[in-house]
Amino acid sequence: MSVRRPVAWTVAVVLFAEAVGVAALNWFLGIVVDRQDMSLAGLDPDTMSVSSKIGGVVFGLYFALCALVALLVALRDRAPAGLGRILLISAAVVHGLLGAFTWGLVGPGAFLFMIVVLGLIVLLLMTYDSREEPAAGQRPEGDDGSPLNPPPAPTTP
Numbered sequence: 001m002s003v004r005r006p007v008a009w010t011v012a013v014v015l016f017a018e019a020v021g022v023a024a025l026n027w028f029l030g031i032v033v034d035r036q037d038m039s040l041a042g043l044d045p046d047t048m049s050v051s052s053k054i055g056g057v058v059f060g061l062y063f064a065l066c067a068l069v070a071l072l073v074a075l076r077d078r079a080p081a082g083l084g085r086i087l088l089i090s091a092a093v094v095h096g097l098l099g100a101f102t103w104g105l106v107g108p109g110a111f112l113f114m115i116v117v118l119g120l121i122v123l124l125l126m127t128y129d130s131r132e133e134p135a136a137g138q139r140p141e142g143d144d145g146s147p148l149n150p151p152p153a154p155t156t157p
Contacts, residue, residue, distance in 0.1 A: 026055055030049040
């Protein structure tokens with residue numbers, strides 16, 4: 001069994017869990033800001049609360065969409081193409097940037113999680129990017145052994 005499908009399933013599960021976690025954390029922070037009724041540099045607490053909730057929902061939906069792409073890759077056992085590939089690449093970039101920020105702001109545990117997810121996404125993209133070579137003695141799919149160009153027709157003298 002190839003490594004490709006388990007990697008795709010793992011990425012899908014991790015990104016779905018992360019989508020729920022990010023949305024729940026930002027929603028919780030929005031509630032905390034709302035109940036504290038404190039202002040930061042003169043900003044309205046209601047605006048900060050609503051912004052945190054909206055940001056959590058948007059990022060949660062983004063990670064859920066990336067997880068859906070990984071799930072489709074696992075189900076179809078084909079490389080992501082077009083918008084799906086762009087979404088997974090952008091998720092890898094986001095995890096790299098978040099990993100860099102979390103080292104200083106949260107700690108090495110959060111950094112390690114972000115880098116593991118980054119590695120899983122890159123592994124998914126790389127394993128589906130390579131073309132499988134046919135086994136020894138087998139022809140590639142669609143090759144019936146005929147030459148690409150037919151031989152020239154015989155001519156009569």
